[in-house]
Amino acid sequence: MDWAGFFFEVFNGSLGMLKTVAVILFPLLIGIEIVDELGLLDKFSSLFAPILRIFKLPKDASLPLIVAQVFGITYGAGLIIRSVEDDKLSSSELMTVAVFLMVCHAVVEDTLLFVAIGGNGLIMLGSRVILAILITYLYSKYFVNNEKIDIEELVEADCC
Amino acid sequence: MVEAIKRGVKKSWSTYLSLMKIIIPVYILVTFLKYTGVIGYFDQLFSPMMKLVGLPGEAALALLTGYLMNIYGALGVIAGLDLGAREITILGTMLGLAHSLIIEGAIIKRIRVRLFPLISLRIILSLVSGIILNILL
Numbered sequence: 022m023d024w025a026g027f028f029f030e031v032f033n034g035s036l037g038m039l040k041t042v043a044v045i046l047f048p049l050l051i052g053i054e055i056v057d058e059l060g061l062l063d064k065f066s067s068l069f070a071p072i073l074r075i076f077k078l079p080k081d082a083s084l085p086l087i088v089a090q091v092f093g094i095t096y097g098a099g100l101i102i103r104s105v106e107d108d109k110l111s112s113s114e115l116m117t118v119a120v121f122l123m124v125c126h127a128v129v130e131d132t133l134l135f136v137a138i139g140g141n142g143l144i145m146l147g148s149r150v151i152l153a154i155l156i157t158y159l160y161s162k163y164f165v166n167n168e169k170i171d172i173e174e175l176v177e178a179d180c181c
Numbered sequence: 182m183v184e185a186i187k188r189g190v191k192k193s194w195s196t197y198l199s200l201m202k203i204i205i206p207v208y209i210l211v212t213f214l215k216y217t218g219v220i221g222y223f224d225q226l227f228s229p230m231m232k233l234v235g236l237p238g239e240a241a242l243a244l245l246t247g248y249l250m251n252i253y254g255a256l257g258v259i260a261g262l263d264l265g266a267r268e269i270t271i272l273g274t275m276l277g278l279a280h281s282l283i284i285e286g287a288i289i290k291r292i293r294v295r296l297f298p299l300i301s302l303r304i305i306l307s308l309v310s311g312i313i314l315n316i317l318l
Contacts, residue, residue: 051189058185119294135273144275
């Protein structure tokens with residue numbers, strides 16, 4: 022085995038990876054903190070409004086969705102649990118959110134990391150977002166019992 | 182604002198360290214396997230299957246690492262293999278759709294939804310997107 026070649030490649034490659042990941046991670050995570058500090062996440066969450074309508078989800082689903090895009094699925098799931106405990110999401114709505122999030126979360130970070138090592142960001146990001154919207158649409162249209170949700174909403178409207 | 186930047190730097194640094202603890206050892210291991218020729222056997226074994234998604238057999242190692250471990254492990258593997266832009270785009274899409282299936286499965290289970298259909302969905306989407314991109318690109 023060519024030990025000299027091996028050590029040379031490992032040394033150079035490791036330095037390259039150290040640099041590549043740092044260049045993406047630091048600006049991204051610091052930027053996210055600033056966006057969060059300025060309270061822009063709430064504004065961004067209105068971007069999800071048209072998508073939520075397609076999926077027949079209530080407005081309350083937008084914050085977990087946007088947080089999972091920015092901070093990743095662990096934080097997104099934390100917010101979802103709170104939404105459920107506060108009775109803001111029904112169990113069928115919860116499943117719709119989960120379908121979307123399983124396919125599409127932390128898209129910026131994942132995409133940038135692969136762009137840094139030579140991938141095409143537009144294709145990687147585009148196919149993930151389009152597939153997530155398509156699959157969740159099909160799920161909410163054919164697998165969720167919409168009539169039942171309507172009745173639940175009516176009952177709520179009547180009682181309040 | 183200064184607090185936010187400080188928080189960002191602190192978070193970035195700890196995330197960076199934990200990622201590097203995965204990426205660098207995986208990268209060194211894969212490079213070692215490449216130099217010893219073990220990757221060659223792996224390549225032959227998975228070559229017929231990986232042809233469907235337009236990737237060399239050795240890329241199965243990146244895919245499996247990403248599915249079972251996480252994206253960062255897969256990055257380490259990819260760095261060790263010699264892949265072109267087309268291959269990395271296909272791998273990136275496939276891994277974006279399905280990764281860390283064990284850990285993210287545990288997280289998604291906490292919100293009390295059915296786990297098995299979701300994980301199957303991710304793997305199917307990942308494989309199908311690879312096949313489609315192989316045709317399109």
